[in-house]
Amino acid sequence: MLTVAQQGGSVPKPHTMTSRQAKLQEDTNYRVMRLLEENPDLTQRELAEKLGVSVGGLNYCLKALMEKGLVKMKNFASSKNKFGYVYVLTPRGINEKARLTSAFLKRKMEEYETLKAEIETLQAEAIKTLKK
Numbered sequence: 001m002l003t004v005a006q007q008g009g010s011v012p013k014p015h016t017m018t019s020r021q022a023k024l025q026e027d028t029n030y031r032v033m034r035l036l037e038e039n040p041d042l043t044q045r046e047l048a049e050k051l052g053v054s055v056g057g058l059n060y061c062l063k064a065l066m067e068k069g070l071v072k073m074k075n076f077a078s079s080k081n082k083f084g085y086v087y088v089l090t091p092r093g094i095n096e097k098a099r100l101t102s103a104f105l106k107r108k109m110e111e112y113e114t115l116k117a118e119i120e121t122l123q124a125e126a127i128k129t130l131k132k
Helices: 014-038 044-051 055-067 091-131
Strands: 071-075 085-089
Touching (some): 014 044, 014 055, 014 071, 014 085, 014 091, 044 055, 055 071, 085 091
Antiparallel strands (some): 071 085
């Protein structure tokens, strides 16, 4: 059996996939931290629904954030969570969220500019086609 490269195709560069994965993970971390900062009383199920991810995926993300010291679980008697805890950002988590906010905004602005240029190109092509 021939590999993709032997068939004349190109093999994606590992750093590109890692970079794309890293950006997705960074975006997910940002969104989780933003939601937790707004409402630390959300359950994992509610967070997962708001983010459009599985509860298992969210659990994995929360554990990673806790291992990095960005989020901690805190006992809170009046929590709606049946186990009586909330997720809160640590001071380090607040700083990381600020960094992620800046990176997220920059990435979204770049995406916006790329999309805007593509739309302008398509509009010009459509006008040119209609004039023929």
